Amino acid sequence: MTPKDAADTIAAISTPLGEAGIGIVRVSGPEAEAIARALFRPRNLRGDFLSHHLYLGHIVDPASQEIIDEVLLTLMRSPRTYTREDVVEIQCHSGLGVLRRILELTLAQGARPARPGEFTLRAFISGRLDLTQAEAVLEVIQARTEAGLRVAAEHLQGRLGRSLQEIRETFLDLLARVEAALDFPEETAELPVAAFTADLALPLKALETLAATFQEGRLLREGLLVVIAGQPNVGKSSLLNCLLARDRAIVTEIPGTTRDLVEEMITLAGVPVRLSDTAGLRPAQDPVEELGIKRTRERLAQADLVLYLVDGSLDLTPEARGDLEELGGRPGLAVVYKVDLPQELEISALEESTALPITKISALTGEGIEALKQQIVGLTLKRGLNTTGEIITQARHHQHLQNCLGYLAQARALLVPGEPAPAWELVALELQEAIRELGEITGQEVGDDVLDRIFGEFCLGK
Known part of the structure; x- marks a missing residue:
């Protein structure tokens, strides 16, 4: 951020866009108080604005005197603020039209649109936060x-x-x-x-x-990546739906229904888990399926754990044997699926094809699902998840x-x-x-390019 940028007054919508009870427009910088005085008409104000007090009133367009919304406004004077600058927060009804109109009025009064993460960047530059706190x-x-x-x-x-x-x-x-x-x-x-x-x-x-x-910290931040893989129509999407306890992926008897990655988050034993349902592993029938299978193999290479499904109601196919051999020493589970049906699969044949631990489940009856959830976390975090200390x-x-x-x-x-x-x-x-x-x-030695990359990940208004 250049010295000129630091002298600007910035404004942004600080809450997610959408219909809700309250939306917030945030303003920070040397002109924040002047902008508030130009737009806000308080009810029953006695004396001057007090810092860090909440006031009820209306936002009014100075040009037309049109009342935009009834709001609560807080003026927080420097340095006891998030950015250590003067900060104004306007709490209005969270309609997109209302929020945008109030933001436009702040810009018309001399503020400029804030960049992603710029409020927190200013908190870092002012010394209120070090870089680890800002992140x-x-x-x-x-x-x-x-x-x-x-x-x-x-x-x-x-x-x-x-x-x-x-x-x-x-x-x-x-x-x-x-x-x-x-x-x-x-x-x-x-x-x-x-x-x-x-x-x-x-x-x-x-x-x-x-x-x-870092390994534990990465899992807390990003989650375990658990990839569900197997031959077409073996039940991968059904397992995803079962683990989520809702219908997320389309399930049909037609092989190749899943052509792209379907990913969802769940929490197991306090650990975030990213479940990735993938395209069935087979020679592609068309360019779209070929792309899906390519993405499947990329995800397999990134996985913290692979759940390889085999159909317990059928003999182990040569293709499944090849997949299991290809998985090699990767962390994973061989999941025998459809155990509610008469079993044709010989477990000894499966054991000869893989060194992976074997577990049995049924999405239809729920048999083995809770045990599978425990194994997902247990195999990945053999010593449990430590969240004490740095x-x-x-x-x-x-x-x-x-x-x-x-x-x-x-x-x-x-x-x-x-x-x-x-x-x-x-x-x-x-x-x-x-x-x-x-x-x-x-943050003592960090360059501007690194700061741009870090704060560029933030949303507008933060």
Whole structure:
């Protein structure tokens, strides 16, 4: 954001568009109060507007004096606001026409349309939030489970940012010791390698522990990707509907009915799960089916867990054997389907074709469905889901932590007690890079292109 942009007053609709009880138009910047005074006609106002008070009145078009809507308006004066600028929030009826008209009136008074995430970007630039907190705003909005919300809320409170900043300060202190020894060798004692290595070890271990939480954090943020696969007409869509407890996918006896991915979210044992119903695996009959099968194979490569369905009422086909062999060592389950029918499938033949655990279910009677749900979570999270302590949920954070650990490992390799004096200049360079990587996470070192990418994921009005 340029200095000119920062001086602008911005406005946006902050609530989802659609019919609802309340919609909010948010205004932030130096002209926010003037815009409110131009548009708002309060009822029974005695004296001046008080900050952080709610006022009842009408939004009026200054040009025509037309009353647009009865609203509640809050004026929040800097610096005790989300952006640390003057902020006005107008609560009106949540009709699209009303919201757009009020927004247009704010723009006519000198505001400009806010970019996605610009209110939170201003909160970051003003120092109200560090970058981990700013990113946590989106995590809170997108949280699908109580566990995910709990972790996001802790990030929003600044717990992760404070921990990383403390570690960064430790590395800055270590770097200062090295640079002092290099710049003033006559005035400082020679750095003891063993003691310096010990001082480096504790924050290094903390970062390793934090980086190791990313797998759990990713699952909380994105959910387990569970792909339902198998030959055409084996019952994949029926299983999806059964797990969702509603009809989401079309089910017919015609092979090849599902030609594209059908994906839905459910929650199992507090874990968000993305279920992906896929096209049946067979030689494509036409270009549309070919594209669907291609997407199926792409999803299989990305899956955290594959549920491969086989029809228990039929013998195991050569095609199914080939699919199971192709799945190889991927995490998954061989799901014997239609166990409510007379069984032709020999379990021994299935066991010879795959090392996957085998489970039996019926979508018609519900037999085995609850056990299947438990297996989905149990096979993926063998130790359960830990949501206590700091947890990394962002791939960006994890990548910078990995980079930081790489630089620290190189610094540590230069420090060998009992060997000739290490090349402290190289140790300093590695520490500088490690500190920079941590600053990329918390925001001290981040570039404009990264900020644009992060805040571009936000919705308008946030």
